[in-house]
Amino acid sequence: MxxxxxxxxxxxxxxxxxxxxxxxxxxxxxxxxxxxxxxxxxxxxxxxxxxxxxxxxxxxxxxxxxxxxxxxxxxxxxxxxxxxxxxxxxxxxxxxxxxxxxxxxxxxxxxxxxxxxxxxxxxxxxxxxxxxxxxxxxxxxxxxxxxxxxxxxxxxxxxxxxxxxxxxxxPPETLAARLATLKLSDIPGVGRNMERRLAAAGIVTMERLLALTPREARLAWGSVWGERMHWLLQGADVAEVPTQQRSIGHSHVLGPDKRSPDRARLVARRLAAKAATRLRRAERTAGWIGLAVKAEARFGEKPAKWSSGLRLPQVMDTVTLLERLDTLWHRMRGEFGPQRYLQVSIVLGELGDAGAVQHDLFQGASAPGLFDGPSTPSAADAARRLALSVAMDKVNARFGRDAVTLGHDAAGASRSQGPRIAFTRIPELAEFHE
Missing domain, CATH: 3.30.70.270 (Reverse transcriptase/Diguanylate cyclase domain)
Structure with missing residues (x-):
């Protein structure tokens, strides 16, 4: 009890x-x-x-x-x-x-x-x-x-x-009775897929879910999370499971004047540069970069989508990230065909601690099969690229975003109103000046 x-x-x-x-x-x-x-x-x-x-x-x-x-x-x-x-x-x-x-x-x-x-x-x-x-x-x-x-x-x-x-x-004394009046979908995190999984186990009402033993809840969920959910619904104050940020990214819905391939590419580069600035401010490195593009919907059809990614040698500088983005963009253009684009998204993943980066033993070697895209920069080149990126951060912080850019201008890339808010992440105020 x-x-x-x-x-x-x-x-x-x-x-x-x-x-x-x-x-x-x-x-x-x-x-x-x-x-x-x-x-x-x-x-x-x-x-x-x-x-x-x-x-x-x-x-x-x-x-x-x-x-x-x-x-x-x-x-x-x-x-x-x-x-x-x-x-x-x-x-x-x-x-x-x-x-x-x-x-x-x-x-x-x-x-x-x-x-x-x-x-x-x-x-x-x-x-x-x-x-x-x-x-x-x-x-x-x-x-x-x-x-x-x-x-x-x-x-x-x-x-x-x-x-x-x-x-x-x-209050505890009315908890079971109040919860029994709810639907399973009223539990945060229980979406359609989980509802189907629970239904397959014969659980279609909150009352039935509350009657499960901890072991039965674990089996129904297919993981230890089910047992945790059992105790939470019983009223236990179970400690929160700490989470670590796994990715940094930005997405932008393009206005009609920014949907041509050339203009959309400039927006994608700007998003990558903003993500790189956040990466450095968090003192993290990225081992993967992803690009996702959604095309304008044709009449009566769902909008086509394309996404792919490249591995990185744990970097945090803007130059390298933009090089890899260009590789992805050229691949997308070849595979996706002629389109006008509705939305572009950039994600930096496989995040690591900047202080834990080890430089490539084979400095300047292309390391075939290890990383995608251009060859891995030498330690000296990587240091120069990072120093340039940090200098750009300082200039933009002082004189405003887009004071210094790499390969895109503020007008062509669409000077946005700042970062978009995912409901699970509140942007830092500094991001609205990047």
Whole structure:
């Protein structure tokens, strides 16, 4: 039997990007709003206000479909720098009331409660103070749903139970009964594939899942994660599994004027240069570079996609990364055929510690079969390339992004509004100047 108490408070900002836009532009308040990557009907919504959701518009809805569903829809291009600025203001406000234990995403934070602040009456008052503080000090349009439960997973699930602007407390004595009313898909991380796997094991309801033994849960999940999930759903405060960053990347949805192969290539080079700067700031090296390209959709067809990657000799300089990107781009052009491109993505993988790099014993040798693309630079050449990259970082940090570039100009590569936000990663403010 698990002994549980209220240990975690989880905050989930409602329709965050859309509500920031409504806060910044009073004319959008009370209006159906969607946020799009760029001003183009061929892209998809990355956020929708609650007024837009009433028309069936959701994250992922195509903009042209959103216009068909709601003739009065307001489409605004994303301003990621503003979302990060508001994010930091919200974190600071929450910290005025309770320490933030973990920033889970751009719009979600988790706070561990102490013994003197986890009674139901105490957490109800705490939640009210946080909500009032955000309205008063950050923005009246920004609402937050709060969940309180014995562990982070259950607190996150509780925050999802009442939106927008809700508060749900899951005390141990009512936990099983409340969870039994949910669907399996209400568990974070349980998508369609996992639902099918559980169904194959005869588990199609939350009630059946909660009745499993730890061993049965492990078998149903096919890994030790099932046993971990069993204890979490029972209310145990299981320690979080630490994760390490595995990749650094950027993606860009191209505006109509940037979709030709030559213009798209310049954008890809700019994305690679930005990823390289992040790599150096994190003191990491990359052993792999990947390129992914999505073509414009032809009428009645799904957009074609191409992706591939090359191994690297654990580097962190911009010159080498751009050389390998050019190799990938030429391969893509040969295999993908003539296209106009909708989206380009760059990923640097197999990350390593910069202090652990060992130089090639055969300096300057091409090392056939070991690395893809051009020959591996000698230690001296690698040092020069890195010194050049670091010097460029300093110039761009002082005079603004694109003050110095390699093989692309700011106009041709499309000076973007800064990095795009993946909900699981909040960009550093420095990235908006790269």
């Amino acid at each position: 698990v002994t549980a108490s209220l240990r975690w408070l989880y905050l989930d900002l409602n329709s965050y990007f859309a509500h920031v836009e409504q806060q910044l532009d009073p004319s959008l308040r009370g209006q159906p709003v969607v946020v799009a990557p760029v001003d183009s009907d061929s892209t998809s919504a990355i956020a929708a206000s609650y007024e837009a959701k009433k028309f069936g518009i959701r994250t992922g809805t195509k903009i042209h479909e959103a216009r068909a569903l709601c003739r009065d829809i307001r489409v605004v291009p994303a301003r990621h720098g503003e979302y990060v600025r508001f994010h930091h203001a919200i974190i600071a406000e929450v910290e005025r009331h309770v320490p933030v234990t973990a920033v889970c995403s751009i719009d979600e934070v988790a706070c561990r409660l102490l013994d003197n602040e986890n009674a139901p009456a105490a957490v109800t008052a705490l939640a009210a103070r946080i909500k009032a503080g955000i309205r008063a000090h950050v923005g009246e349009c920004l609402t937050v749903s709060i969940g309180v439960a014995p562990n982070r997973l259950l607190a996150k699930m509780a925050a999802d139970m009442q939106k927008p602007d809700g508060l749900t407390i899951l």
